[in-house]
Amino acid sequence: MKKTSLLIIALILFGCHAIESETISLEGIPVITPNLLHEYDGVSDDDFFAHLAYKTIVLDDGTIFLGDRETNRIYKIKSNGNLVDVLAREGRGPGEFRDITSISRSFDGSVIVYDQFNSKVIRFDQSGNFMGEYVIRSRGEGMLTEVFDINEEQLLLTYRILGDFNQSGVNPQQHIVAYQKETEVFQDYISIASNPIAWILMDGQPVGGRVVPFTAANLLYFNHSDASIYSYYSDGTKIVQLSADFDTLSTVRFELTAEILSEEDITELRDDTSPDQWPSLAILLPEYKAIAEDFKLDDENRFWLRLNHRSDYQKWLVLSSSGEKLAIVQFPESGILTHISSQHIGYRLDDHLFGIFETINLP
Numbered sequence: 001m002k003k004t005s006l007l008i009i010a011l012i013l014f015g016c017h018a019i020e021s022e023t024i025s026l027e028g029i030p031v032i033t034p035n036l037l038h039e040y041d042g043v044s045d046d047d048f049f050a051h052l053a054y055k056t057i058v059l060d061d062g063t064i065f066l067g068d069r070e071t072n073r074i075y076k077i078k079s080n081g082n083l084v085d086v087l088a089r090e091g092r093g094p095g096e097f098r099d100i101t102s103i104s105r106s107f108d109g110s111v112i113v114y115d116q117f118n119s120k121v122i123r124f125d126q127s128g129n130f131m132g133e134y135v136i137r138s139r140g141e142g143m144l145t146e147v148f149d150i151n152e153e154q155l156l157l158t159y160r161i162l163g164d165f166n167q168s169g170v171n172p173q174q175h176i177v178a179y180q181k182e183t184e185v186f187q188d189y190i191s192i193a194s195n196p197i198a199w200i201l202m203d204g205q206p207v208g209g210r211v212v213p214f215t216a217a218n219l220l221y222f223n224h225s226d227a228s229i230y231s232y233y234s235d236g237t238k239i240v241q242l243s244a245d246f247d248t249l250s251t252v253r254f255e256l257t258a259e260i261l262s263e264e265d266i267t268e269l270r271d272d273t274s275p276d277q278w279p280s281l282a283i284l285l286p287e288y289k290a291i292a293e294d295f296k297l298d299d300e301n302r303f304w305l306r307l308n309h310r311s312d313y314q315k316w317l318v319l320s321s322s323g324e325k326l327a328i329v330q331f332p333e334s335g336i337l338t339h340i341s342s343q344h345i346g347y348r349l350d351d352h353l354f355g356i357f358e359t360i361n362l363p
Contacts, residue, residue: 026317026328033313033330034345034357041353043075043083049352055338057105059126062343065111066354067100074100074113076128079344079356085128088113095122095130105224106149114147121147121155139186142175150227150244155179158220160194172197174218176229178244190246192218192231198281200274210277212284213269214261214308219295230297232305235290239303239323252303254323258288265289265310292317298340302326302362306337318362326362 042048053067062079065087072090074097077083088095098117106112110131111124122133136144142159150156159175172194178187195217197209216235223230228249229242237256241249266285273281294306303319313330316337320326331337331347335355339346345357 031328037356039355040081056346058341072097087128102146107227112149148222196284200277214289216290221297232295234292252323299342
């Protein structure tokens with residue numbers, strides 16, 4: 001991709017920062033706390049979850065595909081928790097996994113799984129039948145983390161650039177890369193920001209690190225229904241829809257102000273950080289919190305932003321497709337929202353426990 005194209009993309013993705021303010025202005029927005037319908041720690045008396053994946057996908061009938069990264073199984077489960085099928089088991093053979101890294105829906109509705117250990121992409125139909133697999137050859141730069149099947153000819157791949165993680169003072173990046181299936185050729189790509197890393201240094205060299213809380217990054221969501229990418233730079237006030245060729249399809253703007261990073265926030269972080277790591281983390285803390293730390297889309301093309309609040313609840317701001325603020329939806333503070341569908345909402349309560357929440361009625 002030409003540098004001019006990359007520059008235009010960068011301006012689209014990073015522009016329009018939030019107005020700085022001491023509070024996020026959310027007065028008058030209704031607050032909804034959905035009811036927990038089901039929770040379960042396995043699918044039978046002798047088949048328990050060990051380390052649940054961080055994303056689930058949902059078929060049109062409400063059936064859930066749920067992965068376990070430790071047992072390397074993918075479960076097909078009804079919304080009431082009843083097991084329908086086990087799609088795969090650990091191994092190296094056809095349809096088997098060693099590391100369930102990414103699971104997504106294809107443009108044609110099938111299920112796409114990326115196995116990082118075996119460097120292969122595996123496809124299942126909606127009934128759970130194995131359809132085939134192929135290996136993604138090395139790009140020579142970065143670690144492949146997600147695979148999106150956007151049409152008959154092309155995949156979109158996301159890479160974390162490993163060199164950035166091994167250099168103190170250099171922020172990580174992600175590359176979104178277009179990949180041709182038949183020719184196995186890597187084509188155009190765009191580079192986007194990831195959160196900065198606070199390193200633990202030994203003899204001047206980084207030996208470990210953590211993401212700096214409250215910092216901004218590009219948050220991405222792939223919409224299988226129209227094979228497009230939605231990007232939100234998390235201290236900004238606009239969401240950009242991109243085509244598979246990285247052309248801008250639409251831009252949604254909304255009004256929201258950022259919250260200052262308080263002394264209470266800083267004290268809590270310091271108490272939760274090792275003395276060896278605190279100096280490198282403290283100098284990277286922002287003056288104002290990024291507005292959001294996660295970003296999703298629901299079946300009605302409403303945007304869900306996980307706000308950068310610290311409270312007894314995890315708060316998600318729901319925006320209409322035009323950017324109107326509709327509601328704040330609350331979930332248990334320590335979990336991970338894995339899917340939002342018209343039938344239910346999936347929530348990873350912890351490593352071993354999965355929950356199904358009721359769907360909510362919004363305009």
